[in-house]
Amino acid sequence: MNLKKISDKNLHESTLAAAKKEKLSTLELLRHLAEVQRRVLYAEYGYSTLQKYVMRELGYSEAESWTRIQAMKLIRTSELAEAKIAEGSLSLSNAAEVQKHIQEFNFTMPDKIAETINLATRKSHRELVQELDDQAGREKSEKKIILPKRLLEKMAKLNKLLDAKMTELELIETLLDKEIRECEVRPSRTSQADCVKPTRYLPVRVRRSVMTRANHQCEFRDKNAKRCGERRHLQFDHIKPFALGGDRSEKNLQLLCPAHNQRRMIKTFGARDR
Numbered sequence: 001m002n003l004k005k006i007s008d009k010n011l012h013e014s015t016l017a018a019a020k021k022e023k024l025s026t027l028e029l030l031r032h033l034a035e036v037q038r039r040v041l042y043a044e045y046g047y048s049t050l051q052k053y054v055m056r057e058l059g060y061s062e063a064e065s066w067t068r069i070q071a072m073k074l075i076r077t078s079e080l081a082e083a084k085i086a087e088g089s090l091s092l093s094n095a096a097e098v099q100k101h102i103q104e105f106n107f108t109m110p111d112k113i114a115e116t117i118n119l120a121t122r123k124s125h126r127e128l129v130q131e132l133d134d135q136a137g138r139e140k141s142e143k144k145i146i147l148p149k150r151l152l153e154k155m156a157k158l159n160k161l162l163d164a165k166m167t168e169l170e171l172i173e174t175l176l177d178k179e180i181r182e183c184e185v186r187p188s189r190t191s192q193a194d195c196v197k198p199t200r201y202l203p204v205r206v207r208r209s210v211m212t213r214a215n216h217q218c219e220f221r222d223k224n225a226k227r228c229g230e231r232r233h234l235q236f237d238h239i240k241p242f243a244l245g246g247d248r249s250e251k252n253l254q255l256l257c258p259a260h261n262q263r264r265m266i267k268t269f270g271a272r273d274r
């Protein structure tokens, strides 16, 4: 269609139609992302997060992919949101804002979620953010700390030893996760007495040698043998599942990021319904 040659009225109508089409195809994309998420399919293509998949495979910017992923999460929880996106009354950025809000305040009641979605309908993003802020009257629980030079040096040293380029925050989180994981896996004193049945507890020696073999990095390789680069939140995975009688030997263990671990579970035991 040569737009320069059509009448004003036709141009207006055709613009409306194009916008409608765009909204529907956005919704179609969100539905696809929801299914990719349910299957953790991004892991199969070598990504440790859906965000990375959306950025690198689909070519969206960081902000664009964040918005789409948040909106996708919202339509997974609420059919109302899906309907409103389809009719064009709920913008993608408002849907993302709603999702952020209900997650932050842990809304699980359908009424409360619907109320927030209705609040976001036919409103500019700026208006919505203002209203949500007012409504929450929130108090931030963030805490600012100053890291002494000595700590920063230790962090740089650890980065070097791990051959990683983690930020200070990522390093702190990685170390905390590691500690928490070890505490959770370690059997408590009270349960040691009835420790006859097989246990998931992995001896430190085994953990250490798997970690060293993996060089503290997810061991998943995609079809082209490209290895996943994730170094955070790593988990020990039984190659032959523990539930199917797999043992705790180094040979039966691999180090995986949460996405690749979950993807393996899905391939072995199937995906959850939603």
Ligand SMILES: [Zn+2]
Residues within 6 Å of the ligand: 047, 048, 218, 219, 220, 228, 229, 230, 256, 257, 258, 259, 260
């Ligand atoms: Zn991975």
